[in-house]
Amino acid sequence: MSSSKYQFIHNIIPHLSPSQKGQGRANVNIALAKYWGKRDIELNLPTNSSLSISLPGLGTETTIQWIDNSKDTITLNDQPCKPEQPFAARLSHFLEPFRPDPQGGFEIKTHNSVPTAAGLASSASGYAALVLALNDCFQWQLDLKSLSLLARLGSGSASRSVYDGFAIWHQGQQQDGMDSFAEKIDQAWSNLKIGLLEIDISEKPIGSTQGMQQTVNHCELYQAWPQKAEKDVVTLQSAIANQDFTLLGTTAENNALSMHATMLATWPPICYFQPDSIQAMQQVWQLRAQGTEVYFTMDAGPNLKLLFLEKDQQQLKESFPNLKVIHPFSVESETTT
C-alpha cells in the first residue's frame, strides 16, 4: 500500500482497536450527474463532482468482526467467497490498512438486495455499509464526512451512499484527497419517483474502474467531459432547490448520454448499450413526444433508470410492465412492482 493512502486513512481513524462485532447498512445510489474518470487512482479522486439520489430499500447490510489468528472469511448473500474471487480479493485489499494485527483476519457477512456488478451500484452501497460496520466495530464514532471519505477509497460512488436522499460528492482540489467527500443535500422531493428497468443483470463485460480509465486515456472527446459534468452538478442543485422536474430530467438524461458518448468514442470502444437498452430508450423518447414527462439515466451497464413524477406512475407501469418503482422520499420507502 502506498504511503499516501495509509496517511489518508490514519488522518481519519483514531485507533485500530476493535471492540465489538460491527454492523452497517447503506443504500445504493443513482448518479444524476455521473462520476466518470479518476484524477488519482490510488486515492479514488475524481475528475469531476457528481450528484446522486439514494434508493431506499435497495442496498447492502454488512457485519464485520475481528478474529485473531485467522484469515479473512467473507460471505456474500450467505455464500462463502473464495479469497481469490474478485469480490473477496478487492474487499480484503481494502481492509489492509484497518487490520490491528497482520496475523488476524476479518469475518465479513454481507447481503446485497441488488444484483452484484450489474450497473446497479452494488459496490457503492457495499463499501458504504462496510465503512459503517467498521466504524461500529472499532467504535470510532466518526462523523458522516469522515465516513464518506473512507467509503470513497473502496469505491468512488460509495462516498455518496453514506447518506439518504440527494447527495453531492465534491471533486475536491487537494492532493491528499481530504476535501473530496460527499455531503447530503437536505431537500426532499416527495412526488419524485425512480423506475428501475432491468435489461440484463448478468456481470458487466468491463468494470467501471477499467472503463473510466480507458476513457480518460483513449477518448479524444473526453477533454470536454469534466467541465460539462461540473456544470451539470450546479444545474441539478438548482433543479432540486426549485423542484424543477424538467430541468432535473433533461440534465440527468443528457449527462448520462454524454458519459456513454465518451465511452463509445474510446478506443477500443466501450459500449454498455444492449439492443434492448436502445429499444427502451426509444420508448422513453416516444412517451415524451406523446406528452408523458419521463427521463432516463444509465450507469456503466445496460439497465435504464427512469425519472418521473408520481402522477405518471400508472402510465409508466403500463408502458413498462416490469418496472420496479422506487419512492425515494415517501415515508413508506418501499419498492413496488
Next chain:
Amino acid sequence: MSSSKYQFIHNIIPHLSPSQKGQGRANVNIALAKYWGKRDIELNLPTNSSLSISLPGLGTETTIQWIDNSKDTITLNDQPCKPEQPFAARLSHFLEPFRPDPQGGFEIKTHNSVPTAAGLASSASGYAALVLALNDCFQWQLDLKSLSLLARLGSGSASRSVYDGFAIWHQGQQQDGMDSFAEKIDQAWSNLKIGLLEIDISEKPIGSTQGMQQTVNHCELYQAWPQKAEKDVVTLQSAIANQDFTLLGTTAENNALSMHATMLATWPPICYFQPDSIQAMQQVWQLRAQGTEVYFTMDAGPNLKLLFLEKDQQQLKESFPNLKVIHPFSVESETTT
C-alpha cells in the same frame, strides 16, 4: 438566394446558355472520416476535412434538360415528384442560380440504385450526378475541382462523389468557400472490401443537416470533434498510402463512433442506433475478438458498413448472410450478395 452563394456559383460557371440534354452519373461514397458540422450553412462549408471511398455500382444517374415556359418536372426512379415533396423542393431550390430564364424550368429524371435518405448517402451521388449533368447540359467543360465545388453546394458529401476510389474533401479556410473542395487520392487497394449491412432502409427520423446543426449548437462534447476529425483524415491518408488495414479500420470505426457519440450527447439526443445496429456492432466486436479483422463505419442512419480484406470475405458472408459485398477497386466493380 444570398449574394455569397450567387457569387460563388458565378465564379465557377462561364455562362447560362443550355445547349443539350445533359447526363451525369456518380457513385455514392462512404466517409471513413466523417463530415459532421457546418461552419457556413449557406455555402455548405464544413468544420473539418473528411475522407471517403466510392462504392462502384451504387449511385445515381440523372438527365437534365432546359424547357422554356415550363416549371421544373422531376421524376425519381420513374415516379413523378410533386414540387412540394422535400426531394423535389430541395432540388429545385438548388437549381435556382442555374436557370437561364425565370420563366422556364428543368426536366430532371434521376435514378438511384440506393434507397433514398437511409444513411446510404444518396444525396451525395445525387448532387454529384446532377452537377455532372448540368456541366453536360450547358457544355461548361469544368474540371473536377470546379464540379466538386458546385456539388458541395447541393450536399456537402457530394463534393467527394465526383471521384471514384478514395477522395479527400478539404475543409478550406476561405470565407468565400473557393478552397473547400474534394480531390482524388490516387491510390488503389485491390483487396479492400466493403460490406453493406442494411438494418433498416426506411426514411431517417432526422436528416443529416438538421442533425449536425443540432450537434454543433447543443452538444458540449462537440468542441473536441473538429480537431479529432482533422487528425483522423491525416491518419487515414497514411493508412491508405501504406495499405495499413489495421490503421484504416481502427481509425474509421473510432471516427464513426465518435461522431455518433457527439449526436447522443446532444440535447435533445440524436440516436441513429437501432436495436439491430447494436447487435451487429456486438457481432463485429466478437468477430474481431476471435481474430477476424473486420471494422465498421456508420453514417447518419442505422446501417453498418463493414471494412475487411478479401481473404475474410467468405467468413463475413457466413456471419452476416445478408451482407452486400462491394469491391471498390476490382476491375469487376460489381456488387455481390
